[in-house]
Amino acid sequence: MSYEKELKAAKKAASLAAQLCQKVQKALLQSDVHSKSDKSPVTVADYGSQALVSFVLGKELPTASFSMVAEEDSADLRKDGGQDTLERITKLINDTLSSDGSYDLSPLSGEDVLTAIDSGKSEGGPNGRHWVLDPIDGTKGFLRGDQYAIALALLDEGKVVLGVLACPNLPLQPIGNTEKHSLQNQAGCLFFAEVGGGTHMQSLDGSLSTKVHVSSTVNPAEASFFESYEAAHSLHDLSSSIATLGVQAPPVRIDSQAKYGALSRGDGAIYLRFPHKGYREKIWDHAAGCIVVTEAGGVVTDAGGNPLDFSKGRFLDLDTGIIVTNQKLMPLLLKAVQDALSESSQATPSL
Ligand SMILES: Nc1ncnc2c1ncn2[C@@H]1O[C@H](COP(=O)(O)O)[C@@H](OP(=O)(O)O)[C@H]1O
Ligand SMILES: [Mg+2]
Numbered sequence: 001m002s003y004e005k006e007l008k009a010a011k012k013a014a015s016l017a018a019q020l021c022q023k024v025q026k027a028l029l030q031s032d033v034h035s036k037s038d039k040s041p042v043t044v045a046d047y048g049s050q051a052l053v054s055f056v057l058g059k060e061l062p063t064a065s066f067s068m069v070a071e072e073d074s075a076d077l078r079k080d081g082g083q084d085t086l087e088r089i090t091k092l093i094n095d096t097l098s099s100d101g102s103y104d105l106s107p108l109s110g111e112d113v114l115t116a117i118d119s120g121k122s123e124g125g126p127n128g129r130h131w132v133l134d135p136i137d138g139t140k141g142f143l144r145g146d147q148y149a150i151a152l153a154l155l156d157e158g159k160v161v162l163g164v165l166a167c168p169n170l171p172l173q174p175i176g177n178t179e180k181h182s183l184q185n186q187a188g189c190l191f192f193a194e195v196g197g198g199t200h201m202q203s204l205d206g207s208l209s210t211k212v213h214v215s216s217t218v219n220p221a222e223a224s225f226f227e228s229y230e231a232a233h234s235l236h237d238l239s240s241s242i243a244t245l246g247v248q249a250p251p252v253r254i255d256s257q258a259k260y261g262a263l264s265r266g267d268g269a270i271y272l273r274f275p276h277k278g279y280r281e282k283i284w285d286h287a288a289g290c291i292v293v294t295e296a297g298g299v300v301t302d303a304g305g306n307p308l309d310f311s312k313g314r315f316l317d318l319d320t321g322i323i324v325t326n327q328k329l330m331p332l333l334l335k336a337v338q339d340a341l342s343e344s345s346q347a348t349p350s351l
């Protein structure tokens with residue numbers, strides 16, 4: 001089955017959301033940032049991006065059975081004091097839609113925006129089609145002025161069948177340890193993949209796309225690896241224990257699913273993620289990144305070597321940690337990870 005129409009709509013939605021987010025990142029105000037009930041940050045751009053993606057998918061693919069599993073909801077915006085923030089979000093969306101000019105419509109109201117945000121409340125699951133959206137993945141990176149991604153995927157009968165990753169601050173050239181890239185004047189990258197169709201990358205300003213492949217290195221000594229910038233999101237000590245494999249380069253620490261994008265084009269060969277005990281991974285943090293890497297020839301598993309299962313609802317049900325690499329390095333890496341995990345659980349039984 002081809003998902004051509006859906007892919008085209010997803011690319012448009014993610015690109016427009018990226019325009020909205022870049023505008024906010026360039027002129028971020030203290031009043032744009034809020035704290036969610038779990039203390040994690042959320043900004044007007046997270047909400048604006050979610051509403052815009054939902055709105056564009058609805059316009060491009062009118063269907064009675066739209067379902068989306070997305071990170072944000074409107075509860076805080078509906079509380080007392082949320083009105084100013086909602087107005088700012090509504091203006092951002094209307095400005096983005098009117099400068100794009102694709103849709104002939106009257107401006108959206110605050111209520112339209114709340115409804116669009118809440119269309120992401122689906123529980124997902126193994127049946128039917130569900131869009132999966134992280135409107136800004138890496139909000140902490142977004143706030144620092146660093147990497148972030150708009151991550152949109154489609155599940156069909158529990159499987160990820162397409163994914164789009166808009167990475168507005170990721171240069172088109174490879175990134176690594178040595179160069180510090182200026183984030184100014186970069187158009188950013190759009191990665192997209194459809195099941196069986198490979199992974200492509202284009203510039204967010206709409207250049208021709210090129211097919212990308214993961215690194216083919218079989219030598220761990222040459223393999224640089226990615227991990228979260230935030231130590232609270234992934235145990236940096238554990239990933240350094242893969243040094244037993246002979247990996248020599250220091251880790252490249254960047255925020256968001258930009259790591260999956262960079263890996264899909266061979267910037268590095270390994271991505272390791274070991275959350276602290278008790279953390280439950282959400283499907284929107286991995287769905288788009290996972291298909292972008294697998295269609296580029298890579299493999300994504302949990303620490304038990306099992307593929308990620310996106311059919312279980314809003315959470316991933318997995319065995320400690322996520323490992324991403326190419327087919328040839330996976331067996332070695334999996335063994336090194338399992339050895340490191342069992343050593344560290346002997347040393348610190350609470351891990
Ligand atoms: N304690 C924790 N452990 C692991 N991941 C966490 C975490 N707290 C938040 N996250 C997730 O890590 C994501 C960012 O990943 P990364 O570290 O690769 O940039 C966040 O996405 P959001 O920024 O969309 O909330 C959030 O879902
Ligand atoms: Mg968040």
Ligand SMILES: [Mg+2]
Pocket residue numbers: 134136137138284285
């Ligand atoms: Mg996220």
Ligand SMILES: [Mg+2]
Pocket residue numbers: 046071134135136137138139
């Ligand atoms: Mg997010």
